[in-house]
Amino acid sequence: MMPNAAALTQPKFAVAGVVAGWLALLVLWLPFKLLSMVVTEIGVYALVVGGGYKLGRSLVRLIAFPGSTHRVYGEIEAEFARYSVRMLDASCSNVIEAAEAAIYLGDEDTGDESSQRPVRNAGMFRMGMGDLGPLWRRAGSYRDRVLGMYSDVMSNLVEASEGRPPADDLGAGSGGLNKYGNNPLKGDVGDLSTVTPQSREDAKALSELLHRALVNMDQAERAMGPVLNDKSGGTSRSSTPPEAVAKCRALLRTAMELKEFLPSLRPPSQNDTSNGGGGNSSGGNGDEGNERNGLQSPNQSADDAMANTAGDPSGPSGAVDAVRSGAASVLTVVDPPPHPSPFGLDVLRGCMLSRYKGARQLWVRRPGTKFSGGGGGRVDVIHIPAEGGAATASRGSIPRAVLYCNPNAGLSEVATGMSLIGGNVTPESAQPKGSSGSASFADENCWTDFYLRTGYDVFLFNYAGFGRSHGGRARTKSYKSGCVPRVGRMAKGALWDFAPSAQTLKTDAHAVARHLVTELGVERLVVHGESIGGMAAAGAARRLGEKGAVDMSLNRRASHPALLLCDRSFSNLEGVAQRLVGSWTGDAIRALTPLWNTDVASDFLSASCPKAVASDASDAIIADASSLKSGLALSLELRGGKTKGAGRMVSPPLEYRMSDWEGTGAGRSKFAPGKVVQVPTWPNDRRITENEAFHFAACARRIGKAASSARRRTGYNAYTPATGPSEEEDEGIEITELELTEEDGNINDTGVGGKGGNGGSLPPNPEALLVDAWRSLACTDGLCGLPLGAAIKDGHDAVVSWLCCAVIFGGQVVVSAAQKRALGPGGGGARGTEQTTILPEDFDFRPGGYELTEEDGTGVHPVPLPEVVALLRRALDAASGGGVLSDLAPELRYCAGMLDYVVTRISSAGVVRDSTRALRLKPPLSDGGGGRLGCGSSGSPGRFMDLRCGHNNQYSGEEKEMLRGVLRLVDDDGGNNVV
Known part of the structure; x- marks a missing residue:
């Protein structure tokens, strides 16, 4: 009654409300009316329905494959840019400290006015010549692991962007590494085509500064050789030769110039403060750094300026700003802008290749037709050989290799993490597990390190639509700003651009697996798929094991992978969505993606190779009832091996729902009485029925x-x-929480x-x-x-x-x-x-x-x-x-x-026999002599691995040892486990 009374007592507000409502209706209706004059009213309905259907498919694809979106790889690039600036800044600080110490301990009167600059570290007044060695060794470590690595990567990318072949300016070192102990870059690392023009100029300037710093530091180190190698521990300031002092001053100037240049390389962020984002100790208060972190520059696009203005709390506020901010967020999704920092995926890829001995990049062609998820294009693959594997690969064969299929938000560039500390180029990190070094399970922070130390070559790849991998033609490398080019890119992306799907993931994994077996000569291939990667891995293993899939004359084991490992995967995508979002999502996904086949259980059972399924019953993402483990069990026990719909939410029969609602005994409802169900007995009942x-x-x-x-x-x-009892009771049922152990x-x-x-x-x-x-x-x-x-x-x-x-x-x-x-x-x-x-x-x-x-x-x-x-x-x-x-x-x-x-x-004896064979990666016997499955190798549920690590965490030490035991079985049988 109060709103009506207010409208009667305030006629002006009532009239304003009516006018506003009519105007809103007119704004919504007028575009459709004008459009109906062109395409008729039926055409408008068709466009609305088609647009809604297209939007729904885009949302499903966005949720299922977030790694293909700008939101995910944009965040990765921004975080890597901040990390790179921090590491380079720390390197400059250590080089500056070492150079200042050498200058302080050198000749006092050199005729150079720079010698009068104040010493920032008061502790240098108590420093002797014995302290120079540790300072220069620490600075040398930063030079090798950071400055040398970024210099090699940046020069490679800059030369590729200019169309010039990369030159090895760093020189060769020992053990196949370059002068600074990093792996030489091999393959197509990148060309900085995904960053802004200004970022490419910054990359060129950074490459020149890094090159100068390395040259100056090498010259200073050679000049100080007698001092650094002196074991007398002298403390005289005049112990540093004048020539070395001059070289150290040149190094100091270059390092200071590099340090002052770094703040300008941070990507723009709404959370950046005046002293620079990402925790950089350099300050970053210069005009250029401020310009990059919010102020509009001549090279900044209008869209970036709009986004920065909308996100500035000190700017104009109101509905217009909210609309502009929302529009900018949507535009970055449908039309991703170039990365505003030189530290993009290309640099991240180059740094990863630099950290592993013999690592290289290669391209694998996708099928040339759209049948079975093809459509042409190329898959970006990274090969990291095990210790000594590069020499074996050069002879045309690889004894053991693992093909790792990423989860849905994974990229091969971050499969080993962003840290520059990992890898195996340093002597201490290259030692295998069990050697007399510091290497241990705790050091294996990624699957790459785990498999390398187990003696397997590792192949990482991006699905088409992720990173640089693409279907059809590659995306154009030029990015033109403006309204018309943007509309053109959005229309092309919505109508013709390649988009990943369930079938394309399987096709990509199979294309890479086939290439490894037929072209690279992999003799024993393990296909490891994590999360949604389990779907790609199972599909690849199934197709690779089909008769005639691979020329047997090339490799006698090529028709069967040595092992298929589906790691914390699901039975089908609909079941995961139902238990994660709501039961309605199952029908929605099937309606929006009718041609998608996400039945992982079917591919897993059909794969005629040794296989294992790893699952965590407490997985917070994939519920236990929708996991691949449950889908396999339901299919084999209740459905005779039929996997369609296994793992989806299923309502109980009516009699049990009614008896539960009435509070009566199970199946004893007054309104929907059920049949009498007898308990099964062994061995009379070989299977449990659904009832x-x-x-x-x-x-x-x-x-x-x-x-x-x-x-x-x-x-x-x-x-x-x-x-x-649990605080979250389900209709009166109280559940005791358990302490689950890994013993x-x-x-x-x-x-x-x-x-x-x-x-x-x-x-x-x-x-x-x-x-x-x-x-x-x-x-x-x-x-x-x-x-x-x-x-x-x-x-x-x-x-x-x-x-x-x-x-x-x-x-x-x-x-x-x-x-x-x-x-x-x-x-x-x-x-x-x-x-x-x-x-x-x-x-x-x-x-x-x-x-x-x-x-x-x-x-x-x-x-x-x-x-x-x-x-x-x-x-x-x-x-x-x-x-x-x-x-x-x-x-x-x-x-x-x-x-x-x-x-x-x-x-029972039959189940014990089949369980023992499953533990040894053998299929159950199909003689019907009491076994629980009674099927051949293609229907085997595989070996079960019970995990306690969650969905996204690494395996614990015990779980890694369990997987090592499975790999030892593969090695012992030589990849011929199928009988």
């Missing part, structure tokens, strides 16, 4: 809700004080009926017994990293995935524990035997002394399956006395029977 799996999920959920209600009524708390194979000797899960002493009443039974059921160890309670909280379909993973991959975990037990003190077994005997203790992965942590409330551990079965049956025995346990007797009986089925099936 049986959903009935188990409904029974477990029913027990959880009843136990939570009983706990609230009685106040009995089986939860430890430290963890307690694989640390077997506890208590076995079934131990103190864990309160199996040794029963609570005093049925409701307390129910709470305890639920506590153990929720903490049930599924053998694949996820407790049952966490799956119950995620829904019925997550429980179904949990159950399928337990029967498909759980056997490998248990068999591995049994083999470790057999190899322990007094064990007579042998690793790898297919006659391993499974004991109840092999299901127990709790660390030694876990009882103490549970008693004092500092941790809760997953409870082994046999122990949970025993406790559920004791609760079932107590149900005969009536009460709440009597009402839950069917659910308790079914859950106990299903978990007992899992234990019995995993412990």
Whole structure:
């Protein structure tokens, strides 16, 4: 009533509101009206629908492949530019300090007025000749690792931009390195075509300054040779020869000039302060630095000036500024501007090539037709050989190599990080793991270092649409400013430019893999795909293993990669989006991208090569139920190997939804009664049916809700004080948080009926017994990293995935524990035997002394399956006395029977045999003699690797050692694991 009353009492505001509404409607309607006069009303509708469809596809592609967007690689370039300026500034500071010390300790009267400049470091008055050596060694380290590297990269890029062949101005060193101990640049490093014209001029000026600084420092070092090599430790200031003092003054002037030039190279940033962004110690208060960091210069485009003005808090404010800022942000996405600093991806690529011995760049052609994601173009590839691998490659063969497929936001330029410290050009970093050096697992901060130290050549590449890789024709190198050129670029990009898709990623990976095998002679190829790279890796392995895919006369192993590793990947893209955003996204993605095939599980199962799947059940990006591990398990257990839709969100049958809503027993709804479901038995039931799996999920959920209600009524708390019930309850179900450990194979000797899960002493009443039974059921160890309670909280379909993973991959975990037990003190077994005997203790992965942590409330551990079965049956025995346990007797009986089925099936001889073969990268036997799969090598689920590192983190030391063990199996069998 108040707005209406205000409108009646204030007619002017009412009229203004009506006029504003009509004007807004006119502004929105008029363009469509004018357009309908040209293309008719039906044409306008078609344009609106088509534009919306195109926008939707662009959004899906933006989310699925962020690495192809300016937002990602622009941020990488900006961060690398700030890092480069900091490193160069630190190098200048160290060179200046060394030169000033030499000048201070030299002749006092040289006739040069520069000798009267004040000494900035008061400590130099106490400096002796013995201090010069450490100062110059530190300055020499910065010269080799920073100044020399950037000089080589910049001169190479500047000469390429001017159309001149690169010249080796640094000279040759030892071991195939240049004069400063860096790898000589080989291949097409770049030509600075993605930076502004002013940045190219800055790169040329920087290259000249770096060259002068290196020449001056070399001359000064030679002149000071007698002083630096003097072991007498003299302290006289006149010990520095006059010639050396003059060379040091020339070096000092050049270093100071370089240091003053560096602030102008920082990219413009809204967060830059007057003393320079990125933490540069040089200050950067010059006019040129301020001009680059916000003030408009003659070389600055109008769009950049608009963006800087809109982002300036001291400038005009209001709706116009907000619109201008938003428009500038959108324009940078649809029409990326050149990078405003010379330190772009070209320099980053050159620095990476400089840090690794024998590293080189090469181009691989994509298929020339649009069939199967082709369309021509080239893929940008970087080859980093293992120690001694360059010489082997020059002879036409590479014994072992890994092809690494990036995640969706990854670029090959940052696959080894931005730091200049990494690489293997320095003696201490080149030592393999296990040698008498400082190299260790902690030093392996990227997959490149890991595989190099394992003895594998590494091939990194960018998918088409990422970095310099492209489909069709390469993008034009000239960037013209102005409205008309911008509109032309936007129209061309929207209608004709190449855009990455699921199929192009697979095509690129296969093209590179085929090139490595047929052209470079790789004998043993490992294809490693991380996250969405698992989709590319599985697709490449599948196509490479097809009959006739590679000429067998070229390489007898070419038809099968030595190993396919899908690392923290998904089953299909729709399932990931559904659990990450919402269930509606699955239908939206299928409608907007009907031709995309993101079925990773299908390609993985169809690949006829040794394979492994690595998964973290606690992955924050890819939910466990949508992971590749779950997709494989669901397909093999419930669908007979059919993978379509595996991993997507699935609603439970109507009878379970209704019974859950009514609060009745599982499948006992009054409005939608279900059929009686019997628990499976082994060996009569070789597989679990979908109805049986959903009935188990409904029974477990029913027990959880009843136990939570009983706990609230009685106040009995089986939860430890430290963890307690979860604060985020799902319809009355309370889940205990678990302390998951990485101590694989640390077997506890208590076995079934131990103190864990309160199996040794029963609570005093049925409701307390129910709470305890639920506590153990929720903490049930599924053998694949996820407790049952966490799956119950995620829904019925997550429980179904949990159950399928337990029967498909759980056997490998248990068999591995049994083999470790057999190899322990007094064990007579042998690793790898297919006659391993499974004991109840092999299901127990709790660390030694876990009882103490549970008693004092500092941790809760997953409870082994046999122990949970025993406790559920004791609760079932107590149900005969009536009460709440009597009402839950069917659910308790079914859950106990299903978990007992899992234990019995995993412990059977056929499953033990197939699990042992999977651990050895062998496919299951297809003789139907009790095995769990009954399929050939192309249907093998592969070896399972349980991770605890999250989605984007590096493997822990134990996980890296586990992967090394898998690679040793590949080496031992020579890449011929398929039987």
